[in-house]
Amino acid sequence: MKKTAMIYEGKAKKxxxxxxxxxxxxxxxxxxxxxxxxxxxxxxxxxxxNNKISAVLFEILEKNGIKTHxxxxxxxxxxxxxxxxxxxxxxxxxNIAAGSMAKRLGLEEGLELKRPVLEFCYKSDELGDPxxxxxxxxxxxxxxxxxxxxxxxxxxxxxxILKEYLIKKGIVLVDFKLEFGRFDGxxxxxxxxxxxxxxxxxxxxREKLDKDRFRRDLGGVEEAYREILSRVKV
Amino acid sequence: MKKTAMIYEGKAKKxxxxxxxxxxxxxxxxxxxxxxxxxxxxxxxxxxxNNKISAVLFEILEKNGIKTHxxxxxxxxxxxxxxxxxxxxxxxxxNIAAGSMAKRLGLEEGLELKRPVLEFCYKSDELGDPxxxxxxxxxxxxxxxxxxxxxxxxxxxxxxILKEYLIKKGIVLVDFKLEFGRFDGxxxxxxxxxxxxxxxxxxxxREKLDKDRFRRDLGGVEEAYREILSRVKV
Ligand SMILES: Nc1ncnc2c1ncn2[C@@H]1O[C@H](COP(=O)(O)OP(=O)(O)O)[C@@H](O)[C@H]1O
Ligand SMILES: Nc1ncnc2c1ncn2[C@@H]1O[C@H](COP(=O)(O)OP(=O)(O)O)[C@@H](O)[C@H]1O
Ligand SMILES: [Mg+2]
Ligand SMILES: [Mg+2]
Numbered sequence: 161m162k163k164t165a166m167i168y169e170g171k172a173k174k175x176x177x178x179x180x181x182x183x184x185x186x187x188x189x190x191x192x193x194x195x196x197x198x199x200x201x202x203x204x205x206x207x208x209x210n211n212k213i214s215a216v217l218f219e220i221l222e223k224n225g226i227k228t229h230x231x232x233x234x235x236x237x238x239x240x241x242x243x244x245x246x247x248x249x250x251x252x253x254x255n256i257a258a259g260s261m262a263k264r265l266g267l268e269e270g271l272e273l274k275r276p277v278l279e280f281c282y283k284s285d286e287l288g289d290p291x292x293x294x295x296x297x298x299x300x301x302x303x304x305x306x307x308x309x310x311x312x313x314x315x316x317x318x319x320x321i322l323k324e325y326l327i328k329k330g331i332v333l334v335d336f337k338l339e340f341g342r343f344d345g346x347x348x349x350x351x352x353x354x355x356x357x358x359x360x361x362x363x364x365x366r367e368k369l370d371k372d373r374f375r376r377d378l379g380g381v382e383e384a385y386r387e388i389l390s391r392v393k394v
Numbered sequence: 395m396k397k398t399a400m401i402y403e404g405k406a407k408k409x410x411x412x413x414x415x416x417x418x419x420x421x422x423x424x425x426x427x428x429x430x431x432x433x434x435x436x437x438x439x440x441x442x443x444n445n446k447i448s449a450v451l452f453e454i455l456e457k458n459g460i461k462t463h464x465x466x467x468x469x470x471x472x473x474x475x476x477x478x479x480x481x482x483x484x485x486x487x488x489n490i491a492a493g494s495m496a497k498r499l500g501l502e503e504g505l506e507l508k509r510p511v512l513e514f515c516y517k518s519d520e521l522g523d524p525x526x527x528x529x530x531x532x533x534x535x536x537x538x539x540x541x542x543x544x545x546x547x548x549x550x551x552x553x554x555i556l557k558e559y560l561i562k563k564g565i566v567l568v569d570f571k572l573e574f575g576r577f578d579g580x581x582x583x584x585x586x587x588x589x590x591x592x593x594x595x596x597x598x599x600r601e602k603l604d605k606d607r608f609r610r611d612l613g614g615v616e617e618a619y620r621e622i623l624s625r626v627k628v
Contacts, residue, residue, distance in 0.1 A: 264524045265516060265534070273533040280527075282499060290498045293514075293527045299507040300499070 210354035244341025334359035478575025568593035
């Protein structure tokens with residue numbers, strides 16, 4: 161597998177073509193941003209930690225029947241993935257009120273939701289990833305009706321699988337963001353699953369073990385990411 | 395029917411009990427507010443015009459099988475309605491991108507949507523009526539699953555009925571907001587349907603014939619409301 165031209169550099173990763181046009185290499189960076197790019201910094205070793213955490217979680221999901229873009233780890237910071245056409249949607253699943261949702265709806269951070277909440281956001285840096293719903297997705301032609309249904313069901317299953325796996329490791333899955341892409345007529349779970357894209361709380365102390373430590377200047381950011389990797393590893 | 399104690403004074407209407415505890419009187423005021431109460435004013439005769447416009451539109455909906463709270467007109471500014479328990483939800487249906495949706499999603503005002511878009515907002519003045527979806531409604535216990543389904547279906551039918559009726563009167567139904575309430579184990583369409591709660595455009599000129607004239611200081615506000623009444627009347 162030969163990594164060729166870089167085709168995209170995002171806030172947290174670089175994406176490269178390979179000599180197989182069905183495969184991309186994703187390289188995880190240490191760069192950290194928050195609040196739609198307004199806050200910037202670096203988290204030492206984040207690239208490596210997120211690469212490895214994502215690999216573990218994608219493998220667990222695959223074992224449980226979720227189709228993902230993950231092929232294999234290539235190096236400390238690189239993974240080989242299927243080259244999908246990313247849908248311009250972020251899917252957020254929440255078990256506990258936190259962050260923007262708690263604020264918008266006047267809920268106390270930490271409130272256990274009666275049922276998981278799924279939200280769609282329109283992936284657009286200029287617009288600040290506004291929340292939308294399935295009607296907007298259809299009206300704006302971002303995905304088809306059966307794709308939306310599949311993505312909702314898959315996201316809720318991902319939630320159940322990860323919640324159950326993580327609680328055994330002493331981690332509460334508060335919420336997380338997923339991205340999906342089209343590949344050979346199928347929808348695959350893509351992107352990453354890491355402390356950058358999930359809220360993880362320690363099950364005993366409720367200590368934050370995720371990017372909120374960076375967002376809110378809580379310190380111990382790298383240590384939290386490292387703790388997540390050491391706990392999720394099989 | 396005797397009007398007794400006022401039980402609620404809102405931004406646009408007063409609600410009174412009657413000697414029948416299943417019935418309320420809604421009295422329409424000339425007061426106008428916009429941007430969650432930040433802009434305030436009066437629109438001459440608005441109360442009377444909205445009362446009459448709402449009555450006509452509720453009657454058309456009833457004829458088409460939609461169950462509403464409307465009982466009858468009592469006077470120029472008053473209508474008799476069934477005393478429902480309002481759900482803390484606003485349902486918005488949109489046929490054309492305008493207002494907050496156009497802005498949030500970077501769409502040009504006037505863009506015809508491929509399909510109607512339905513949005514739920516959580517009715518809360520303090521929070522500024524934030525947009526939510528059916529998952530939030532369930533997680534926050536604002537309505538039951540079958541109620542949500544009924545409300546979505548009913549709102550989309552209301553859209554079809556009104557769109558078809560209004561276009562014959564030279565009015566394009568751009569978008570509108572509905573409220574629903576519980577009454578004797580049923581869900582009834584409640585509140586009002588007026589230029590305060592709908593966007594109406596002239597079908598030929600695309601001139602705005604609704605509260606956007608007040609919001610955007612376009613002048614001719616009362617005239618627009620009066621024009622709507624004269625066109626919708628059967
Ligand atoms: N399997 C894949 N195929 C193609 N693109 C992908 C795949 N997985 C993730 N991506 C995209 O690659 C980019 C990853 O870089 P990232 O730094 O996360 O970008 P961003 O700043 O846009 O969030 C994202 O745009 C993501 O949607
Ligand atoms: N049939 C009904 N029974 C009880 N309450 C109703 C009914 N129809 C509308 N309402 C409520 O009465 C109030 C009408 O006053 P309004 O000025 O629109 O209030 P607001 O400023 O809260 O929008 C609203 O709170 C509305 O939800
Ligand atoms: Mg990203
Ligand atoms: Mg009102």
